[in-house]
Amino acid sequence: MPPKQRRIAILGFRSVGKSSLTIQFVEGHFVDSYEPTIENTFTKNTKLRGQEYQLTLVDTAGQDEYSIFPTQYSMDIHGYVLVYSIVDPRSLEVIQVIYDKLLDMTGKVNVPIVLVGNKRDLQGERKISQEQGKKLADSWKAVFLEASAKNNDSVIDIFSTILTQIEKADNSNNGQAGDGKGGCVVT
């Protein structure tokens, strides 16, 4: 089977660790310095449940509540990783605004999304509980994870989870009973 090409965008407020998570996943190291991103694209080949994927990861510029959602991220993207930082309450507010804009722009109800609370290593400075993150993701019917780019904690899980979500959405769009609960079978 040829590799499936999948494009994933990483979105969120400034300095939440979008680049750090992406670089940790693609290159296997942590970048301690901070350089604001304009846009960076990475590719990585990976295998999940026997299927080869060629991933394109679009590491986007940090947005705030007033940013205009870049239209290019509403097209040609299969799934979204929405990131906030567990030490920055504003980043959680901003991610809700980004989510609303994303849904408006894509015009789809079923967008594959993983919500990530990053910087989990900074437990002493935590301002957002795991329950808050989970509650938000549940309200979107998205998957929730906490991670640390610094400690390489759950970083692979982010990308395998978004790929799984993309596959589920593909299966339901194709009318297949992807999870055994939906779809219709024509015999």
Ligand SMILES: Nc1nc2c(ncn2[C@@H]2O[C@H](COP(=O)(O)OP(=O)(O)OP(=O)(O)O)[C@@H](O)[C@H]2O)c(=O)[nH]1
């Ligand atoms: N302690 C800790 N620091 C982190 C973690 N992830 C990122 N950082 C730090 O947070 C700062 C911002 O990280 P970036 O990855 O550049 O954040 P970004 O979201 O890409 O930032 P923008 O490009 O402005 O949108 C850097 O100093 C990183 O070293 C983490 O998991 N734990």
